Amino acid sequence: MTNKTSIMIIQKKSLADMIAETLKQQITEGTYRVGDKLPTEPELMKTFGVGRSSVREAVKLLVNMGVVRVQQGSGTFVAVPSNNDDVNIKMSTADRTELDEVRKILDIAIVEKAVARRTEKDIERMRASLEKRKVNAEKGLLEECIEADLNFHIAIADAAHNRILADIYRSAATHLLSEFNRIYNGTDCFINSQTSHEKLLKHIIAGDLKNARKTATIIVEEP
Missing domain, CATH: 1.20.120.530 (GntR ligand-binding domain-like)
Structure with a gap:
């Protein structure tokens, strides 16, 4: 997906929502597995063509749903899913x-x-x-x-x-x-x-x- 295409898709919804949904989809499909580290903030900003605040809000949404965990000084990692996490991911898709x-x-x-x-x-x-x-x-x-x-x-x-x-x-x-x-x-x-x-x-x-x-x-x- 090119940056231009990403931006066009994201604008249909809020930036943070779309970034979160895309990352959850990638986790569901196995692009990122349990324990994997997600791309850094600068990398996500470049990939989605958005600002730092949108990326941080998207990560916050994922954290609140238990999909990822943030480890200070190390980065953001895919969390071990509970049954409720599975339901959340399925609802998101x-x-x-x-x-x-x-x-x-x-x-x-x-x-x-x-x-x-x-x-x-x-x-x-x-x-x-x-x-x-x-x-x-x-x-x-x-x-x-x-x-x-x-x-x-x-x-x-x-x-x-x-x-x-x-x-x-x-x-x-x-x-x-x-x-x-x-x-x-x-x-x-x-x-x-x-x-x-x-x-x-x-x-x-x-x-x-x-x-x-x-x-x-x-x-x-x-x-």
Whole structure:
């Protein structure tokens, strides 16, 4: 891949996200194996045609996912994968259809648990994220709107009070963030779906399992 081609591809997403995805793909394919040292910052900057801050942010993303580890004074190395790391890498290379299927399964599951287990603190988090979603959508702030949308659903996942389920949802949300930033070019769909999200919160607060599940199903089918 030439530098020019790399730059053209990267510009479709955030620089750091694309660099991280490319490196994860190379790790998955065996270009870099467990224990291997990744190229240095200057080498990565030259390869991707980006600045130091983008490279550092990409490495940080990989570290947070447990894909690599940074050894001070020595460099960045491919980490020994845990089961969760494997899931993260597979999600990072999944297509939109696969991510949508995972999202549909998880969204229904977390809503069902949140209806029974939500606390007042959980409700306030959901309400605050949903309000930010509305404000950012109306202002046309796409990235902020997408972030607020995912934070709303993450708040529901946390309200399920199942740490494993919440961690799995967070992992999926990380990859949905990149995908949403790629496929959406405006906030109209978020404005149109605000009502259904508000209904969902209302049903969760009321403990109305039947309508909460029905509304969650509608939301995951919305464009």
